[in-house]
Structure formats: structure tokens, C-alpha cells
Amino acid sequence: MWRNIASNALTFLIIGLFLAAGVVVWGARQFRDPGPLAAAICLQVPSGGTMRGVSSDLAGQGAITSGTIFRIGADYADLSGQLKAGSFLVPEGASMEEILGIVTRGGQSTCGTEVVFRVGVNALQAEVRELDPATERFEEVAEFDPASDEALPEEYLSVREAIDTRYRLVVAEGTTSWQIATALNALDVLEGEVAVPDEGILAPGSYPVEPGMQAGGLIAQMEDAQQAILQEAWANRASDLPIQTPEEALVLASIIEKETGIAEERPEVASVFVNRLNSGMRLQTDPTVIYGITEGEGVLGRGLRQSELRAATPYNTYVILGLPPTPIANPGRASIEAATNPAQTDYVFFVADGTGGHAFAETLQEHNENVARWRAIEAEQQSSGE
Template sequence: MWKAIASNALTLFIVILFLVAGVISWGAKQYRDEGPLETAICLRVPSGSNMRLVSEDLAGQGAITSASIYRIGADYTELEDQLKAGAFLIPAGATMEEILDIVTRGGQSTCGTEIVYRVGLTGLLAEVRELDPETNRFEELVEWDPAVEPEAPEDYTRVREAADTRYRVVLPEGLTSWQVVQGLNAVEILAEPVEDIPPEGMLAPDSYEVQPGTTVASILQRMQSAQAAILAAAWAEREEGLPLASPEEALILASIVEKETGLAEERPLVASVFENRLIQGMRLQTDPTVIYGVTEGRGVLGRGLRQSELRGETPYNTYVIDGLPPTPIANPGRASIQATLNPADSDYIFFVADGTGGHAFAETLAEHNENVARWRQIEAEAAE
């Protein structure tokens, strides 16, 4: 009799083990299988939230099949206490494992509403926009120019006061260091405006995520570190035989290329023109350097150059001096630096605007004069 009881107990124990193993296997499969979410969502995790509240929110939005399994997975992987506050983009079909990684990895928001401060040549523009999870595109909600409207729009103020709002500062290619500093000093959420101007050319144009209270100096340091890395990498991979003796000279020429064309496909050609001129001992004869000599990089000239300025002897007047000016004339972007150190293979030594937003290039003075005459005709017709 005891043998029968023991045998039955053992059988029951084995059955229970199989059942438990099956449940664990089923739970693990649910945890790692593609999720039920059909379209991406923006999951908001407020400060002070916990994994239970997040799991219930995910289940309520149809992103996971089981809040309990999600929490067990978080506990098993020891990520229960690693939850970060923010707004996170949860892609369609994301597994519980992937979602858990998204909300615990780094804490940087990946969706939701953000305020973008765009620093321009003449001022600052604030843009409130929101990411549409389904299209993964930002939709503009409101735009605010503080110089035109001293009082912020209601939508801007509302978003500015929200706890999960993201902030970004965008600095385009071609700004001078003075313009960058003035722009950053004008961003209301940044702290501790600075007076000292960093070296020209050594601020990497880019989009930088910031937080209220971020200091201006810390952003400038990030920009300098980024530009130094970009320049070092491009110099290491430069084409052989360039008429540039150092990374500093490359940065100077890249700043001229940046100011001469806004077309990405033209940058290597424009760089080739200036480098061909340097090789042949010709003066660069480029207006942007003259303008920099007049303004000293502080603001926009706002008019055409005068003949006296084109003939004036300044260190930046490349119609008068030989070779490169002493410093960059703006902060070039990565593309202009790379184009300068890997220029197009051309024999061009001239270029002039062609009326389409680009330039007409020429190898001889006769060809160049024809292109200039064509451009003058386009200018005259536009003035009629």
C-alpha cells in the first residue's frame, strides 16, 4: 500500500513539475514573442512611476499580452528598479523584452513633445513639435520668434511647463562662434550666459539635446569636443597631396567652402577650385572672407561689399593676400570638412552663381567670363 502511495505521489510530483515547466516555457515565450501592438505608441512614464503602473498602462494600450508576465520579466532580469522617467517610442510588434529595454536603458526620451530652439544667422526661433508615433514624423504645433513676439504663445508655455517635455538646440552650419554664443545666451532654458567667444571654426554644428538649467559653457564644450573629433577623423583619412599643411588649415578652407555653397553635391567641387588655386599660387578671391574681415564675425553685413572693402588690406581679404586667411571664417559642418579633405578631381579654378542656387564652374578665364556674363544677364532680368 505504501509503495502505491509513494508511486502515485511521485507521479503527481512529476506531473506538477511538467506543468510548472510548461507554464514557465509559455511565459518565457510570451515575454520574447512579437507583441500585439499594431501601430507604434508613445509611452509616457512620469517621474515617480513604477513597473506595476507601467505594465498596466502597456496592457491597457494593447502593447503587451500580460502585465504580470512583463513584471516577472522585469524582476527576473533585475530591471525592476531601473525604470526611467520620460516619453518612449514603442514600435509596433515590440516584444516585452524589447519594451523593458527601452524604458530602462538610458532614460533619454524618444518621442512625445519637444521644444526646439533654432539658432540662426540673425536670431532665435523656438518651435514646439510632437512626434506622431504612427508616422515617426514630427508635427509642428507652434512657432515662436521671441524677437517679434515678446510674449510666448499659450501652447509654448503649456509645453514648457510639462514635466516630460524634451528640449533641443539646433545650430546650423556656417554660423560664426560669436553668433553661436549670442544664440545660446538667448535660449531661456539655458543657464549662465557666457561672454568669451570660443575659437572660430571649432564648434560642431548639430542638434544637441539639453535640459532646463544646462549651462551655455557645457554646450560649447560639447561642440568643441565634437568638432575636434570630426576634424581629427577627417584629417586621418584625407586625400594625399593636398595643399594643406595641418588640420587647422583644413578647417580654415572648410569654413570657406561652407560659406560659398549650400548645396551638398557642390562642396567637393568648390573645395577643388580653392585647392587648385592654392596649388597654382593663385589668390582665393572669395567674398565671404572679405565679409568676415569687415564684420569680424559679429553679425550679418546686410549689404553688398564696397569696392573699398574689396581693395582694403585686411588679413581676411583674399583678393589682396596670398593663401589662406589666418583663421576660419565660420563653423563648418562635417560634410564641408570631409569635402575639403577629399575634394573632387577637377581642373576648375573659377566658379560663379548660375541662377539655380548652384554655380557654374570653369577651367579657363574665357569660360569663366562667359559664365559671369550669363549670371549678369540673369541678375538684370530679375531686377526688371
């Protein structure tokens, strides 16, 4: 009898072990296989959150089939204590294993609200944007001027303290140092004030912003970035340029920047100025004259007067030979590279062509024909009210 009992017990033990092994295999498959999420979601993990709370939220949103398996997987991977606060995009069909990696990996939030401060040539603008998980695109919910005396919009005030709100500063190519410094001094997320840096030494681009960071720290980042770009471009410059120093390259690049917003034609615009410098011609470019009037503090807002085009000032390239004494804006990488590696052309003239670009010419006759075409386009636009 005892032999039968022992035999049956062994049988049950073996069956139990097989069942347990089957459960483990099933659980592992559940953890690694694609999940049930039909559409991407934003998962918010609060500061001090727990794996139990996160697993409950995931189960409630239909992202996982079992909170228990999710937590066991986290324990097995030794990640239970690695939960990161933030708002994270969980893609459609993500497995529990993938989701665990998302909420423990750290780094910037990938979902939620983004506030973008844009420093443009004409204005400072802020945008509050929310990520739509379904399209993975940001949708604008508010737009305002941070420097305005008007009350800040509620959409901005309500997200300033949220853990998943990210901030970014975007500086447009061709902005002046005065415009950038004025913008930074107007942002309520930054601490401290900055003086106006030297013209041209700040790199346009996108910079992450942390609430409470020093405005001077952002200026330093832009200076370091521009210095690196300029050094690289100067080291790879073409031979026989009519400029002798990186500083002169920066001046030329700023003029190119203000003359065209089309990256593809910057080397051709650069070639016009290089050819003029090489032949002893005046640069004759309006943006330098305008800078001499405004000193980079905002836009002129009107056309140039004949008296201004004739005035003998350091920035009037209709009067002086060579380059003006300083840059007239902060040029981007494309303009700096064009200044140091211009296209090989015989162009010495260019004028707007009506498409946003320019028509280039080697001779005055060709240029006059291009100017006549542009005047006709201008007249047609004015008559049609464009």
C-alpha cells in the first residue's frame, strides 16, 4: 500500500512540476509576445510611482494582459526599482518586455506636452504642443508672445509644473545677437539676465531648456556650437579665398545668410561676393546698410532711402570697399560653409527671380535683363494685390 501511495505522490509531483514549467513558459511568452494595445497611448509615470501602480494603469488602458506577469517580469529582470518619472509613448502592440524598457530606461519624456520658444528674425513666439499618440505628431494647443504684457494663456500656465512638460529653444538662422538676448531675458523659465553678445558668435539651432537654468548657460552653448562650426569650416576652406581669418568668414557668412533663405543657392550667392571681393568691386548689399541703421535691434520696417544708400558708414557696402567691420547676424552652418567653400562661378550679380530665389548673372547686361523681369513680376503682383 505504501508503495502505491509513494508511486502516486511521485506521479503527482512530476505532473505538478510539468504544470509549473508550463505556467512559467506561458508567462514568459505572455511577457515577450506582442501586447493587446490597439493604438498607441501616453503613459504617465508620477514621481515616486511604483511598479504596481504602473502595471495597474497599463492594465486599465488595455496595454497588458496581466499586471502580475508584468511585475514578475520586472522582478526577474531586476528592474523593479528602476522606474523613471515622466510621460512615455507606448506604441501599438508593445510587449510587456518592451514597455518595461520604456519606463525604466530614463531620458526625456517621449510623450505629453512640449513648449517651444522660437526666436525668429521678426518676432519671438511660443507654442504649447501636445503629442497625439495615435499619429505621433504634436498638435498646437496655444500660441503666444512670451515678451508681451498680456496675460500668459491658461494652456501654458497649466503645464508649467507638469513632470512631462519639455521645453525647447529654437533660434532661426539670421537672427541678431540682440534679438536672441532679448528673447532669453523674456523667458520666465530661465534664471538671470544676459547682455548682448558679439554679433555672429551664436549658433542658430534647437536647444533643450530646463526650467530654472541660467540664461547665460544657453548663450555659452550657442557660442561653443558656433565656434566648433566655424573652426571646422575654416579648416576645410577652399584655397585662394579673399578672406584672411575665420572672423572675416563669419562676416561674409552673415551677409550670405541675410541675402537668401534657400540653402541650395547659398554657395552661388557666396560666389558672387567672393568674385566681387577678388575683383575689387563693392559688395553693394542692402542687409549691411540696414544693419548699420538698426544695429541689429529689430527690423527696419521700411525700404531704404537714397540718402541711406549714399551715406558713408562702416556698414554701407555701396560706399565702402570690402567687408563691414562685424557680422550683421548669426549665420547658420550652411552659410558658414558657403562662405568658406563658395561655388566656382563667374557670377557678379544676382536679383530676386519671383520664386523666392535669385537669378544670377555674369555681365551687367544679363543682370539688367534679370532686373527688368523682376520689375515686371513686382508690378504684376502689385496689380493683383498679392
